[in-house]
Amino acid sequence: MPPAALVDSHCHLDFPDFEGELPQLIARANAAGVTRMVTICTRLRNEPIVRAIAEAHAPVFYAAGTHPMSVADEPMARVEALVSLAQHPKFVGIGETGLDYHYTSETAAAQQDSFRIHIEAARQTGLPLIIHARAADEDMARILTEEYQAAPYSCVMHCFSSGAGLAQAALDLGFYLSMSGIAAFKKSAELREIFSSAPVDRVLVETDAPYLAPPPHRGKRNEPAFVALTAQTGAEVFGLTLDAFAAQTSANFDRLFSKAAAWDAQQGAA
Structure with missing residues (x-):
């Protein structure tokens, strides 16, 4: 039986960790059931490099912005x-x-200034905002809410590992939470509890590769194929089979990242 079809909704295929290895990396991902992946550009000057990766590999889509640590x-x-x-x-x-x-x-x-600029770009394009949040729960919840009340937009809280309050604030706005390998760590019982309280139709899975490899690869280089291991944890959290959880998170991805879904439909019809 083929593996469950999954989407790695957030990885960094342009990082030097993967240099010269992308065809093999993508082949391993496909063998593990990962049919699509979104590679993320964290510095806008690197956008041409990330774009070229997406253009060269059919399963790869991309996004770009300025990471808060690089502002x-x-x-x-x-x-x-x-x-x-x-x-x-x-x-x-x-x-x-x-x-x-x-x-x-x-x-x-x-x-905060950079963040609000990206929110406005998400509004104008209709594309989802991809958010990194660490040690900033109060300001994050405040800005998300202020900006949404000014005019709506869509969003995923990437690699969610913040507190229950921020999770609820994001969910109340209709946003999505993305589960990374952190959720599979033994010490992450509280995070798994936060995810278990979320609607399953508002959850994505990701690797954040090359970072945050789930067990049994923790501490080693992560790669898109390993999203299947995080998905197994997600299935357990929600009391689903892996196939059912994979199907649900793939449908969630298609709903949020509708441009990727439209691209796939167009290619399938071609």
Whole structure:
């Protein structure tokens, strides 16, 4: 029986960890049932490199933005530039963006400015916002809510590992939570409990490769094939079979990342 069909909704295939290995990496992912993956550009000057990966590999889509930890080192993103990038047929999301006060709290004000710019680009393009949040739950919930009340947009909380309050704030706005290998760590019982309280139709799975490999690969390089291991944890959290959880999260991905789903439908019809 073929493996359950999954989507790795967030990875970083342009990182040096994977240099010279992408065809083999994607083949391993496909063998593990990972039919699609979204590779994320974290510095806009690298967008041409990430775009080329998506163009060269049929299962790969991409997104781009300025990572909050890079805000101080990069030119401030512009709404118009992000909207322009989004015209590419395989560009399916805005980000990753967000707030990280764990390592870079000194740039909090600039991070918030950048974050709001990305939100506006998500509004104008209709593409989902891809959010990184660490040690900034209060400001994150406040900005998400303020901006949504001003005008709606769609969003995924990538690699969600924050508190229950931020999870509920995001879910109340209709947003999605993405489960990474962190949820499979032995010490992550509280995080698994947060996910178990979420509607299963609002959950995605991801690797964040090359980071955060799930057991039994923890501490080693992560790769898209390993999303199947995180999905097994997700299935257990929701009391589903792996096939059912994979089908649900793939349907969730198609609903949120509708541009990717439309691309697949177009290719299938061609």
